Amino acid sequence: MLLTRRSTLGLMAGAVLAPSVVRAESFPSKVVTIIVPYPAGGPTDAIARFVAQDLSVAFGHNVVVDNRAGASGAVGTRAVAHAPADGYTIVFGNNQTHGNNMFLLKDPGYDAVKDFAPLAGVGAFEHAFVVRNDLPAKNIQELIALAKAEPGKLNYGSTGVGSGSHLAMELFMQRTGIKMTHVPFRGAAPLVQEIVGGRIDIANSTLPSVLEQINAGTLRALAIASPERNPQAKAIPTLREQGVSNADADSWAAFFAPAKTPQSELDVLSKAIIASLNKPATRDAIVKLGFTLNVRDPEAFRPRLLQEIASWKQIITEAGVKAE
Template sequence: MTFSITRRMALGLVAGATLLSQAAIAQPYPNHVIKMVVPYPAGGPTDVIARIVAEEMGKDLGQNVIVENVAGASGAIGTRAVARAEPDGYTIVFGNNQTHGNNMFLLKEPGYDAVKDFAPLAGAGAFEHVFVVKNDLPVKSIPELIELAKKDPGRLNYGSTGIGSGSHLATELFMTRTGIKMTHVPFRGAAPLVTELMAGRIEVSNSTLPSVLSQFQAGQMRAIGLASPQRNPLAPDVPTLREQGITNADAESWAAFFAPVNTPKPLLDKLSGTIIAILNKPHVKERITKLGFTLNVRDPEAFKPYLAKEIQTWAEIIKTANIAAE
């Protein structure tokens, strides 16, 4: 009798758990807050774009989408947290070529695999890089910067948004191509870098355009060269590197949205479709492009081969620049 009662109780618990699980699955998605992790400090261009998209997602999905800044370790801390998060559609990350590419080669223990641990939701586009210098540095062009750097190798300090960031590797590529040497000063994101450059405590940065656009437009620093095949309409007076004789040092930093890899496909499709639709909204495109970000929206299938190619490209840059993993 005792066994029979116990068995019936156990079966009842299993049945109850099954019903609860089925009920959870049957609940409409989303039914509570979605978290979008930005693995960098608040205030930088990545953060601003994420907040624009999160705001629109909240409207379209009928649930709040909050942005959580989890900075540190070149973006690895926040990215790692998402890789380990419950794959239930309620945690995503706005990553880039650093978090989902370079960290695999530059960090000995990033704590995640950029390809195996994530499912791409949407490629957003890329940040173009622009060389900016402090106002009292006696250079007004890329050839003048090269000339000054060659007079005293290593004396000039250049800032980046962290070891392995686009601004770091793009500058290393530039130095390799031009035969100059500057000293690297990494920061935890764009905001502190910009502050130090305006204060004159670093001399040079090959920063993403949106992170310095308003500052050089306001005369707080000087822009001397865009690392892009063509000029940007938001900065039409800034000549490209190619126009100044440097034809092999263009670089861009892409950005994309990801979810944990085991997130159910219906939820991935929902998130992906929502984000892609948002990035194609005219008023969203206007807000984002005004930041200096070049939109190039890709669905997951189009983004995957692009991601593979980019990882290979930046791996070669890292090898060429002899940057050791830390």
């Protein structure tokens, strides 16, 4: 009887403890970190924080954003590539971190394809040509004429060597035969500050990073580097409308986890991120930034990723940009 009683008590204890054990081992059971490889305050950071807020509610655990800027986004991206593959550290990357750095950094410290598992394609940052308010150019053709009059005198800012804003401008210069001096920054926020302050002449910056300043009149927009006008900035004409073709360039963005993360964790993260991006309130907030949403699940995004890497490699080659 004693043995039977002890066995019964053991089974009862196991039954009581089992649910708590399951809860402790379910994913996620602690804080999830989204690394943004750029400074706080830019559009990439803003989108990551919108998603992090939704995920915190969905998971019942805090989801925090960790800004780790440096080396054209390679510092933060490298940290995720080498993080434990348990789903608790992911990255919000883009065409720079998961494409261009492979060709423009001699040692980025990771492989953009082999070291990462896509969680969700988010969409694209369209680029806008913006200038300081007192620059004597009211449209793209006037800018081209100004640059040709004194080659190299005008400077242009970017969010770093190999960023979309850098390569898009290099492509524009190659297409129009002009020369300007490159001034790289560690992210969109400091770049925009310098244009507003009049210390940088021009940037082919992502629209979300400059839309507020365009609307406030603290800088001027000359063109959108996309086939069509953006719904959030309908007054800004495209490059094509102003006689410049083959110079359009959008910068895609996506969430990634370390490649060896278990599929079950990848599925949980992917579904939650996609649900967030499809949530009406979150979609509205992101679209109002000027970002173009085009949500893709991992299977749909993988071929897109490879296609985009090939496209930007071609842009780098045509622009003659060398690895650093």
